[in-house]
Amino acid sequence: MAGAIDVMRAQLHATIYWYKNNRWLFFTMFLWPYLMVGMLLVVGVMFGSMKEYASRMGVSSPGFFLLSASTVAMSSLGIVDAVAGFALYNRWLGTLNYIVLSPMRTTLIFLAAGIPDSLITMLITVTSVSPAVLYIGGLGGGLRLLLILLVMLVGMLPLLGLSVLAASLLLLVKEESNIINSIVPFMLLVSGVFYPVEILPGLLQAVSRAVPVTYVVRAARIASVFGGLRGAPLIAVFYSLLLLALAYNGAASLAIRGAEERVRMRGVD
Amino acid sequence: MPGDWAIIAEGLVKRYLTYARRGFIRRERRIIEALRGVSFKVNWGEVFGLLGPNGAGKTTTVKILTTLLLPDDGNAWVAGYNVVDEPVRVREQIGVVLNVEKGFFWKLTGRENLRYFGMLRGLRGRDLEDRVDEVGGMLGLDKLGAMDKLYEEFSLGMKARLAIARAMLTDPPVLILDEPTLGLDPHSARGIRSLLVRLARRGKAVLITTHNMFEAELICDRVAIINRGRIAAIGTVAELKRLVTDTVPINIVFTGLAEDGLESLEKLVAERLGTPARISGEDRGYRIRMLAKPGEEDRIIAESISMLSSMGLKVHRVYVEEPSLEDVFIKVTGGET
Numbered sequence: 348m349a350g351a352i353d354v355m356r357a358q359l360h361a362t363i364y365w366y367k368n369n370r371w372l373f374f375t376m377f378l379w380p381y382l383m384v385g386m387l388l389v390v391g392v393m394f395g396s397m398k399e400y401a402s403r404m405g406v407s408s409p410g411f412f413l414l415s416a417s418t419v420a421m422s423s424l425g426i427v428d429a430v431a432g433f434a435l436y437n438r439w440l441g442t443l444n445y446i447v448l449s450p451m452r453t454t455l456i457f458l459a460a461g462i463p464d465s466l467i468t469m470l471i472t473v474t475s476v477s478p479a480v481l482y483i484g485g486l487g488g489g490l491r492l493l494l495i496l497l498v499m500l501v502g503m504l505p506l507l508g509l510s511v512l513a514a515s516l517l518l519l520v521k522e523e524s525n526i527i528n529s530i531v532p533f534m535l536l537v538s539g540v541f542y543p544v545e546i547l548p549g550l551l552q553a554v555s556r557a558v559p560v561t562y563v564v565r566a567a568r569i570a571s572v573f574g575g576l577r578g579a580p581l582i583a584v585f586y587s588l589l590l591l592a593l594a595y596n597g598a599a600s601l602a603i604r605g606a607e608e609r610v611r612m613r614g615v616d
Numbered sequence: 617m618p619g620d621w622a623i624i625a626e627g628l629v630k631r632y633l634t635y636a637r638r639g640f641i642r643r644e645r646r647i648i649e650a651l652r653g654v655s656f657k658v659n660w661g662e663v664f665g666l667l668g669p670n671g672a673g674k675t676t677t678v679k680i681l682t683t684l685l686l687p688d689d690g691n692a693w694v695a696g697y698n699v700v701d702e703p704v705r706v707r708e709q710i711g712v713v714l715n716v717e718k719g720f721f722w723k724l725t726g727r728e729n730l731r732y733f734g735m736l737r738g739l740r741g742r743d744l745e746d747r748v749d750e751v752g753g754m755l756g757l758d759k760l761g762a763m764d765k766l767y768e769e770f771s772l773g774m775k776a777r778l779a780i781a782r783a784m785l786t787d788p789p790v791l792i793l794d795e796p797t798l799g800l801d802p803h804s805a806r807g808i809r810s811l812l813v814r815l816a817r818r819g820k821a822v823l824i825t826t827h828n829m830f831e832a833e834l835i836c837d838r839v840a841i842i843n844r845g846r847i848a849a850i851g852t853v854a855e856l857k858r859l860v861t862d863t864v865p866i867n868i869v870f871t872g873l874a875e876d877g878l879e880s881l882e883k884l885v886a887e888r889l890g891t892p893a894r895i896s897g898e899d900r901g902y903r904i905r906m907l908a909k910p911g912e913e914d915r916i917i918a919e920s921i922s923m924l925s926s927m928g929l930k931v932h933r934v935y936v937e938e939p940s941l942e943d944v945f946i947k948v949t950g951g952e953t
C-alpha cells in the first residue's frame with residue numbers, strides 16, 4: 348500500500364522533469380511575477396499618483412509592497428491551479444484513471460498531489476522577486492520577504508482546503524466548466540492586492556474576510572511599512588489563517604469523500 | 617472460494633444516466649443499460665477474452681473489475697478481493713490498460729512516465745529503476761529508443777507498449793487490458809499477443825477485451841462473447857465452435873458484379889437457396905459466403921454456381937471452410953449487433 352509521501356514524490360518528480368524538458372517555460376516562470384507587478388501598478392495608479400497609491404495602501408515603500416503583493420498573487424494562483432487543476436488536467440490527459448488506480452484512498456491522492464507544485468511555484472516566485480526586493484529594501488527588505496513567505500506558507504493551508512473543495516465540485520460536474528479560472532481573479536479582486544479592502548462595498552468586505560489571500564496581503568502591507576514592525580497585527584493574521592484552514596480543510600475532507608463515492612458511481616472520466 | 621479464481625464476475629448490472637438535449641431548455645433523461653447481468657470466471661494462468669462489438673459493454677465491465685466504477689447490482693472479486701468493498705486491495709493485485717492512445721504525460725519521456733506511475737505504486741530507489749528498466753526491456757521499448765523519447769513523439773505501437781509496461785511495473789498477478797491491440801501495426805500487435813500468452817503460461821491471469829475475432833481465436837484459452845450487456849456464450853474456442861457444427865461455411869469467389877448489385881444479390885441467394893449469405897470484396901472481385909447445413913453442401917454449391925452463371929457472373933473458385941468464431945458470434949447473437 349502506498350501513501351501520501353509516494354504521491355508527493357511522484358508529483359515532484361513529474362514537475363522537475365517536465366521543467367527539464369521545457370526549459371524556456373521554466374524561465375518564463377521567473378518573468379510572471381514582474382508582469383504581475385506591472386498589472387498591479389497599472390490598476391494601483393489608475394486613481395492617482397504613485398504617492399497617493401502608497402498612502403491609500405498605508406505603506407511607506409510602494410515598490411516593496413508591489414513586489415510582495417505580486418509574490419502573494421502569483422503563489423495563490425499557483426496553489427489553486429496545482430490543487431484544483433490536478434483533476435481537470437489529468438482527466439484531460441487520460442492519466443486520471445491510472446492515478447486513481449494507485450493502491451490508496453483516492454481522497455488521499457487529491458489532498459497530497461497539489462502540494463509539491465504549490466511549493467515549487469512559491470519558491471520560483473520568491474526567487475524571482477528577491478533581487479528586486481534586495482535592491483529596493485536591502486537586507487531588511489529581504490528579511491521582510493522571508494516573513495511574507497512564512498505567512499504564505501501558513502496561508503497555503505486554507506487555500507489548499509479551498510482548492511480541494513473546488514476540485515470536488517469539478518469532479519462532480521461533468522462539464523469542463525473551468526471554475527478555477529474565475530476563482531483566482533475573484534479572490535485577488537477582493538483580497539486588497541489592487542486597492543485597500545476598506546474601499547470595497549460592505550458585502551464584498553465580508554466576503555474578503557473569508558478569502559485566505561486577504562490575510563497574506565494584509566501581512567504584506569504590514570511588512571511594507573518600513574521602520575518598526577508591528578507584531579500584534581501579524582499575530583492576528585496568523586490566527587485568522589489557521590482558523591480559515593481549520594474551516595476549509597474540514598469542509599474539503601467531507602466534500603472530497605462525497606465526491607469519491609459519486610465518482611465511483613459514474614466513472615472519473 | 618473467491619481466491620481460487622483470478623476473477624469472478626457475478627450478475628454485474630450497470631446503467632448510465634444521460635441527458636439528451638431536446639430543444640433549448642428541455643433535456644430528456646435516458647437510461648442506458650450497459651450491463652444486464654454479466655457473469656464469468658477467469659482461471660489463474662489463462663488468457664481470457666471478452667469478445668464483443670462496439671458498445672457491447674466491454675469497457676464498462678473492465679472499469680467495474682478495476683474498481684473505477686461501482687456496479688448497480690451484482691458483485692465481483694479479483695484475486696479474492698471484493699471490487700466494491702476492498703478497492704485498495706484489488707488495485708494492489710492488478711495491472712490495467714484502458715485506452716492505449718493516451719494516459720501519459722506528453723512532455724515526459726517513456727522512462728520518466730514509468731517512474732511517475734511506479735512511485736505512485738510505492739516503488740522507490742534502486743527497486744524503481746530496476747523495474748522500469750525491466751518492463752522497458754520486456755516490451756521492447758529500449759530497442760525502439762522509446763525510453764528516452766518524449767511521449768508526444770511516440771507512435772501508437774510505442775504508446776501501447778508503454779501502457780502495458782506500466783501495467784507490469786509491480787509484476788501483478790492479474791492483468792486486465794481493454795482492447796490493447798486496437799489500431800496497432802501487425803508487428804506490435806503480434807509482439808503484445810505473444811507476451812500476454814507467455815505471462816499467462818507463467819501463472820498470471822490475463823483478461824483482454826477485443827472486438828477482433830481473429831485475435832480471440834489466436835490467443836485466448838477461453839472466450840466470453842458479450843453482446844448488448846449480456847454474455848451470449850462462454851467456453852474454449854473449440855467448445856464455442858462446436859455450437860456451430862450444424863453449419864458449413866461455403867465460399868464462392870466471382871467477378872462481374874456491379875457495385876449496386878451487392879445487396880439485391882445477397883437477398884436473392886438467401887431467398888432462393890434458403891441460406892444466409894454475405895458478400896464481401898475480394899481482390900479484383902467478390903466473395904459470397906453462405907452457411908449450409910451438413911449434407912446440404914453439394915446442392916447449395918451446384919445451385920449457387922448455376923445461379924451466378926445465369927446472371928452472367930464469372931465464378932473463379934469455390935471452397936468450404938471450418939466454422940470461425942464469427943459464425944459462433946452470429947449464431948449466439950442471432951446476427952444482431
Ligand SMILES: Nc1ncnc2c1ncn2[C@@H]1O[C@H](COP(=O)(O)OP(=O)(O)O)[C@@H](O)[C@H]1O
Pocket residue numbers: 613614632633634648649650668669670671672673674675676677
Ligand atoms: N459514461 C457513459 N455515459 C453514458 N453511456 C455510456 C458511458 N459509457 C458507456 N456508455 C454506453 O454504455 C454502453 C456500453 O459501453 P462500453 O462498455 O464502452 O462498450 P464497449 O467497450 O464494449 O464498446 C454503450 O451503449 C455506451 O454508449
Ligand SMILES: [Mg+2]
Pocket residue numbers: 671674675676794
Ligand atoms: Mg470499449
